[in-house]
Amino acid sequence: MNDSPRIQVHTGDITKLTVDAIVNAANTSLLGGGGVDGAIHRAAGRELEFECRMLNGCKVGDAKITKGYRLPARHIIHTVGPVWQGGGKGEAELLASCYVSSLELAAANDCSTVAFPAISTGVYRYPKDEATEIAVGTVSTFIEDKTLPGVVIFCCFDELTAELYEQTVAALRKG
Numbered sequence: 747m748n749d750s751p752r753i754q755v756h757t758g759d760i761t762k763l764t765v766d767a768i769v770n771a772a773n774t775s776l777l778g779g780g781g782v783d784g785a786i787h788r789a790a791g792r793e794l795e796f797e798c799r800m801l802n803g804c805k806v807g808d809a810k811i812t813k814g815y816r817l818p819a820r821h822i823i824h825t826v827g828p829v830w831q832g833g834g835k836g837e838a839e840l841l842a843s844c845y846v847s848s849l850e851l852a853a854a855n856d857c858s859t860v861a862f863p864a865i866s867t868g869v870y871r872y873p874k875d876e877a878t879e880i881a882v883g884t885v886s887t888f889i890e891d892k893t894l895p896g897v898v899i900f901c902c903f904d905e906l907t908a909e910l911y912e913q914t915v916a917a918l919r920k921g
Contacts, residue, residue, distance in 0.1 A: 751897070752896065753886060753898050753900070754898070755902065755908050755911040755912050756861070756901045757902050757903075757904065757908040758902075758903075759785070760782060760786070761786055761789035761817055763818065763819060763861045764818040764819070765819050766821060766859045766860065767823050767852050767859070767860045767895075768821075768822055769861065769863065770782060770824045770863075771863050771864075771865045772804060772825060774804060776801055776804055776810065777799065781868045781869060789817055790814065790816050793813075793815045794812060794813075794815050794822065797812045798812060798824070804825070804826050807839075807840040807841075807847065809844065810824050810851075811851045820857070821855060821857060823851050823852060825844040825847060825865065827840070827866030827870055828840040830866065830870060841865065844865050845881060845884040845885055846888060848860070849885065849889070849895065849898075852895045853892060853894040856894065857895050858896040858897065860895045860897070861899040864877060864878070864900070865881065874910055878914045879914060881900065
C-alpha cells in the first residue's frame with residue numbers, strides 16, 4: 747500500500763460523520779439493537795426501521811444498504827459480524843466478509859467515502875487486536891486496485907481503540 751491517506755482513523759461518533767456511507771454493525775434482524783446499531787437507528791429516525799423491515803434481515807458476513815435518512819451520511823451499509831466463539835468457528839473469515847461485502851456495496855453505489863465502526867468488538871466480544879488486523883488488512887487489500895471507495899475511515903468510539911487502529915495502519919504502511 748502506498749502512503750496516500752485512503753485509510754484513515756477517526757475518534758468520535760460515527761453518526762456525525764459527513765461521508766457517503768457509514769457501516770452499521772447490525773444484528774441479523776437489521777431492526778436495531780444496542781451499541782453502534784442502536785445509535786445509528788436512533789440518529790437516522792423511524793424511516794430507517796421501515797426500510798430495514800423490507801430487507802428481510804441479513805446473514806452473518808453479508809451486507810445490505812439503505813438510505814441515511816436523518817444522518818449526514820447518504821447511505822447506511824448494514825453488516826452482521828460474527829459472535830466470538832474462540833476463533834475456531836470461522837469467525838475470521840466471516841469478519842473479513844463483512845468488510846468485503848460492505849466495500850462492494852459502497853463501490854456499487856458510488857460511495858467514495860465510507861466509515862466503519864469496530865465490527866464485532868462490542869457485545870459480540872471479538873478480540874479487538876485480532877479484529878483490527880482483519881479490518882485493516884481486508885480493507886487495504888480491497889482498495890489496492892480499486893478507485894471506489896476512495897477513502898475508508900475507521901471510526902473509533904474511544905482513544906484506546908483508535909490507537910490500536912493507528913498502530914495497525916502504520917505497520918501496514920511500513921510493509
